[in-house]
Amino acid sequence: MLDFPANSYLILGSFVFTALIRLQHRPKFTMKNPEKAIEFPEQDSTGPEMKGADVMVAALEREGVDVVYAYPGGASLELHQALTKSKQIRTILPRFEQGGGFMAHGHARVTGKPSVCMATSGPGATNLVTCIADAYMDSVPLIAITGQVYQQFIGKAAFQETDFYGMTLPIVKHSYLVLDKEDLPRIIKEAFHIASTGRPGPVVIDIPKDVQQEVFKPTFPSKLDLPGYQGDVIAPTASDLELEPVLDLISKAKRPVLYIGGGIISGNAHEELRAFAELTGVPVASTLMGMGAFDAEHPLSLYWFGMHGTVAGNWAVCDSDLLICAGARFDDRITGKVDKFAPEAKIVHIDIDVSEHNKNKRVNLPIHSDVKHALARLASLAKKKSFKKPDLSEWLATCDQWKAQHPFSYEKGEHITQQEAIETLYDITKGDAIITTGVGQHQMWAAQFFKFREPRTYISSLGLGTMGFGLPAALGAKVACPDRLVINIDGDGCFLMNIQELGTAKIEKIHAKSIILNNQHLGMVVQWEDLMYDSIRGQTILCDKDDIGGPDNINALYPDFVKIAEGFGVAGRRVIKREELREAIEEMIAHDGPYVLEVVVPYTEHVLPMIKQGMSAKEIILPTD
Amino acid sequence: MRHIISILVENKFGVLARIAGMFSGRGFNIETLNVGPMLDSRLSRITATIIGDSEALDQAIKQVYKLVNVLEVTDFSSSQATERELVMVKLTVKPDQRSEVMQVCDIFRAKIIDVAPESLNIEMTGNSNKVRAFLNLIEPYNVIEMARTGNLALKRG
Numbered sequence: 001m002l003d004f005p006a007n008s009y010l011i012l013g014s015f016v017f018t019a020l021i022r023l024q025h026r027p028k029f030t031m032k033n034p035e036k037a038i039e040f041p042e043q044d045s046t047g048p049e050m051k052g053a054d055v056m057v058a059a060l061e062r063e064g065v066d067v068v069y070a071y072p073g074g075a076s077l078e079l080h081q082a083l084t085k086s087k088q089i090r091t092i093l094p095r096f097e098q099g100g101g102f103m104a105h106g107h108a109r110v111t112g113k114p115s116v117c118m119a120t121s122g123p124g125a126t127n128l129v130t131c132i133a134d135a136y137m138d139s140v141p142l143i144a145i146t147g148q149v150y151q152q153f154i155g156k157a158a159f160q161e162t163d164f165y166g167m168t169l170p171i172v173k174h175s176y177l178v179l180d181k182e183d184l185p186r187i188i189k190e191a192f193h194i195a196s197t198g199r200p201g202p203v204v205i206d207i208p209k210d211v212q213q214e215v216f217k218p219t220f221p222s223k224l225d226l227p228g229y230q231g232d233v234i235a236p237t238a239s240d241l242e243l244e245p246v247l248d249l250i251s252k253a254k255r256p257v258l259y260i261g262g263g264i265i266s267g268n269a270h271e272e273l274r275a276f277a278e279l280t281g282v283p284v285a286s287t288l289m290g291m292g293a294f295d296a297e298h299p300l301s302l303y304w305f306g307m308h309g310t311v312a313g314n315w316a317v318c319d320s321d322l323l324i325c326a327g328a329r330f331d332d333r334i335t336g337k338v339d340k341f342a343p344e345a346k347i348v349h350i351d352i353d354v355s356e357h358n359k360n361k362r363v364n365l366p367i368h369s370d371v372k373h374a375l376a377r378l379a380s381l382a383k384k385k386s387f388k389k390p391d392l393s394e395w396l397a398t399c400d401q402w403k404a405q406h407p408f409s410y411e412k413g414e415h416i417t418q419q420e421a422i423e424t425l426y427d428i429t430k431g432d433a434i435i436t437t438g439v440g441q442h443q444m445w446a447a448q449f450f451k452f453r454e455p456r457t458y459i460s461s462l463g464l465g466t467m468g469f470g471l472p473a474a475l476g477a478k479v480a481c482p483d484r485l486v487i488n489i490d491g492d493g494c495f496l497m498n499i500q501e502l503g504t505a506k507i508e509k510i511h512a513k514s515i516i517l518n519n520q521h522l523g524m525v526v527q528w529e530d531l532m533y534d535s536i537r538g539q540t541i542l543c544d545k546d547d548i549g550g551p552d553n554i555n556a557l558y559p560d561f562v563k564i565a566e567g568f569g570v571a572g573r574r575v576i577k578r579e580e581l582r583e584a585i586e587e588m589i590a591h592d593g594p595y596v597l598e599v600v601v602p603y604t605e606h607v608l609p610m611i612k613q614g615m616s617a618k619e620i621i622l623p624t625d
Numbered sequence: 626m627r628h629i630i631s632i633l634v635e636n637k638f639g640v641l642a643r644i645a646g647m648f649s650g651r652g653f654n655i656e657t658l659n660v661g662p663m664l665d666s667r668l669s670r671i672t673a674t675i676i677g678d679s680e681a682l683d684q685a686i687k688q689v690y691k692l693v694n695v696l697e698v699t700d701f702s703s704s705q706a707t708e709r710e711l712v713m714v715k716l717t718v719k720p721d722q723r724s725e726v727m728q729v730c731d732i733f734r735a736k737i738i739d740v741a742p743e744s745l746n747i748e749m750t751g752n753s754n755k756v757r758a759f760l761n762l763i764e765p766y767n768v769i770e771m772a773r774t775g776n777l778a779l780k781r782g
Binding site for chain 2: 165166169170173174175177194226227228229233353354355357358359
């Protein structure tokens with residue numbers, strides 16, 4: 001499908017991007033790859049006369065939407081009225097628009113399909129901004145629909161008016177302000193197509209109230225006309241000529257590592273990855289976004305690396321002589337000091353998004369490709385051609401030694417620690433659960449002590465790092481996967497940020513569980529204060545700072561999460577003693593309904609290992625230091 | 626380094642804002658900017674001149690190319706292109722200076738498009754060097770107003 005010399009990347013590298021762009025010039029107004037796109041009806045179809053709001057619902061139904069997370073208001077109640085008539089769509093009312101946004105986020109992350117959140121104009125819409133930015137950072141196919149004031153009031157500072165289209169421009173994959181009712185079915189079709197193809201991302205659809213109210217006969221399109229969004233933007237496929245040098249590099253490598261990220265999961269390429277890794281014998285280190293894309297218990301797994309990742313993963317990447325990055329983006333939490341990141345390695349970077357090449361780190365071989373295609377093709381080329389599998393026994397022995405010497409570890413103290421609670425949870429569930437998290441220490445410990453063995457099981461706000469993500473994301477995940485155990489591992493600070501969603505869990509009967517690791521502090525910031533600011537507490541204590549609650553000062557614990565849960569009609573329990581922990585977790589899992597388990601832990605624990613910002617993997621701080 | 630970036634886009638509202646935002650969000654100042662529809666009225670061409678670090682700008686250009694409404698991006702910094710800008714200047718000119726100004730205009734093949742007792746409107750077209758030279762010569766006269774189209778560029782051959 002490439003319409004330019006396939007080896008042009010190799011010759012030009014991406015240093016001469018101008019040439020590359022012109023070679024990729026796509027002046028035609030036809031879909032290049034309709035078979036790769038979503039399925040279209042054979043012909044345009046026209047519906048009966050209905051209101052714009054009903055047209056929107058009919059268009060959502062055509063996209064296969066079964067759940068919408070929506071908070072109503074003046075500019076969106078028409079849409080809600082239309083939703084009440086839908087037999088296909090369940091509309092869930094969050095207790096805060098941001099909660100709804102993160103429910104949709106969780107839903108999309110576990111299914112891989114676009115998920116819809118909806119809010120009214122003005123404050124309803126602005127409350128979705130964080131969710132949209134979050135989805136943009138983590139490449140999540142989120143559809144955010146907002147009501148807008150009547151077109152005649154736009155730009156006049158009308159009640160609950162904001163320029164939401166303008167406000168969200170830098171944080172969307174694409175966005176629409178619907179000015180003409182006739183465009184509505186096309187825009188919704190385009191939005192789902194854009195959100196879910198290529199590198200996924202959020203799409204905003206802002207619908208003025210008059211468009212919702214006008215009555216007309218809609219035409220649902222059979223084709224999309226997106227001249228700037230086709231071909232290599234959606235589904236670039238590397239040629240054999242581009243891929244063969246990778247195999248040559250592997251054959252010659254002594255210390256190769258596969259560095260994989262969220263692209264493996266969104267590209268649905270975990271099976272291809274496994275086959276390729278096993279075929280070549282190259283060990284795999286994942287980012288947190290790529291968690292579960294490669295089985296944590298696989299002998300070739302170095303698990304995850306970066307600021308708080310495994311020693312083995314960090315050191316293997318650092319010492320590698322060949323680093324094959326697939327579907328990741330050299331984030332600063334992964335690289336540390338960029339110059340010292342894999343300094344001796346030849347770097348191959350396979351990514352669907354050409355703008356990620358050479359963004360943070362110069363690479364030797366950028367390959368613009370859908371990662372599933374690239375990995376599958378690499379494996380079949382390796383089988384067919386005279387691929388010489390390198391002898392990596394020495395390298396793998398070194399990696400295994402690092403793994404054995406420096407596993408994630410913690411010391412069992414007098415009280416239950418966060419790590420122990422998570423380890424116990426893993427032991428009880430045998431890893432068979434979808435885990436969501438907030439942001440901070442507990443998020444890292446969840447990744448360290450719960451071993452993720454399959455994709456779409458670690459749902460966390462990783463790029464943006466939004467506190468309060470865990471509970472609503474767990475609700476969305478549970479709605480999408482009602483038969484799976486869904487547990488939000490949260491901190492006390494994070495849980496307070498979207499605690500109102502306990503109401504949604506209760507009323508909508510969404511049986512997601514939450515474990516609050518309550519240390520009465522903003523633990524990750526406290527850790528940085530301890531390491532860099534002489535433990536001076538700058539607003540990091542969540543209880544009375546003169547009477548700090550904890551396992552040794554139970555009366556001072558604040559707030560009482562079990563009572564709050566009780567207020568919402570949600571079952572809860574507080575655990576302080578180690579003897580009760582296992583039984584309490586079992587009770588939480590067995591309970592037929594949402595559940596809040598508050599585990600009281602000390603605030604003195606640090607997440608280790610740690611590579612401080614701007615340092616290299618060799619300067620990693622170990623628990624023994 | 627000075628880059629002339631030519632972007633073929635869908636002729637829709639918001640496209641310019643997206644592209645401008647892609648540069649401004651990364652701290653680039655757009656020196657000149659021009660937008661105009663193509664023969665196919667569904668398309669427009671945006672031409673922008675940006676001065677900045679090439680590597681960072683390359684990144685921004687790749688991100689512009691990713692935008693859904695963008696069909697083609699060309700960075701003319703390193704390749705051959707014909708480049709033109711149209712400038713209009715209004716001068717206050719005493720009658721005794723008028724012939725002097727007209728001589729300068731002749732040299733630069735500039736046109737006088739409006740004459741009033743005490744002022745002249747001049748139209749001049751050229752590449753950036755010629756425009757700069759012309760403006761240097763005109764500057765000593767009393768320039769009251771000026772408007773420029775910004776650079777336009779087309780690939781040679």
